[in-house]
Amino acid sequence: MDKDLQKKVEGEITSNKLFRLMKKFGYAFNGLRLAVANHTSFITHTIIGFITCFLAIFFKINSTELMFVLSAIFFVLVSELINTAIEESINIYTKEFHRGAMISKDSAAAAVLLATFYAILIGMVVFGPKIYALLKFHQII
Numbered sequence: 001m002d003k004d005l006q007k008k009v010e011g012e013i014t015s016n017k018l019f020r021l022m023k024k025f026g027y028a029f030n031g032l033r034l035a036v037a038n039h040t041s042f043i044t045h046t047i048i049g050f051i052t053c054f055l056a057i058f059f060k061i062n063s064t065e066l067m068f069v070l071s072a073i074f075f076v077l078v079s080e081l082i083n084t085a086i087e088e089s090i091n092i093y094t095k096e097f098h099r100g101a102m103i104s105k106d107s108a109a110a111a112v113l114l115a116t117f118y119a120i121l122i123g124m125v126v127f128g129p130k131i132y133a134l135l136k137f138h139q140i141i
Contacts, residue, residue: 031081035080035081035084039080039084041080041112042077042080042081042084045073045076045077045080045116046077049073049076049077052069052073052123053069053070053073055127056069056126059127059130061126061127061130065126068122068125068126069122069123069126071122072115072118072119072122072123073119075115075118075119076112076115076116076118076119078115079111079112079114079115080112082108082111083108083109083111083112086104086105086108087105087108090104090105
C-alpha cells in the first residue's frame with residue numbers, strides 16, 4: 001500500500017474513533033441533562049451534594065474525609081441514574097401490573113434509599129463532630 005494512502009486511511013480511522021468517542025460522551029451528557037430536566041429526586045440529591053461540598057469547604061475537612069463525602073455523593077447520584085434507567089426500561093415494556101416489574105422497580109428504589117442512608121451516615125461521621133464543636137464554641141449547646 002502507498003505510504004500516503006496508508007497515512008490517510010490511518011487518519012480516517014483515528015478521526016472515526018475520536019468521533020465515536022465524542023458521540024458516546026454526548027449520549028452520557030444527554031442522560032445527565034434528562035435526569036436534571038425530568039427527575040426532581042436527582043435535582044434534590046444534586047443540590048444536597050452541592051450544599052455538602054460547601055460544608056466540606058467551610059469546615060476544612062481533610063482529604064480522607066473529602067474522599068468519603070464525595071464518594072457518598074456520587075454513589076447516591078449514580079444510584080438515582082440506575083434507578084431511572086431501570087424504571088424507564090420497564091415502562092417501555094408494560095404499563096400493567098407485573099410482579100417482576102414491581103420487584104425490579106422497588107429494588108432499584110431501595111438501592112437509592114440505601115445509598116442515601118450511607119451518605120447520611122458519612123455526613124454524620126464527618127460533619128457531626130465539627131457541627132457539635134461549632135455549636136459548643138458559640139455556646140448554643
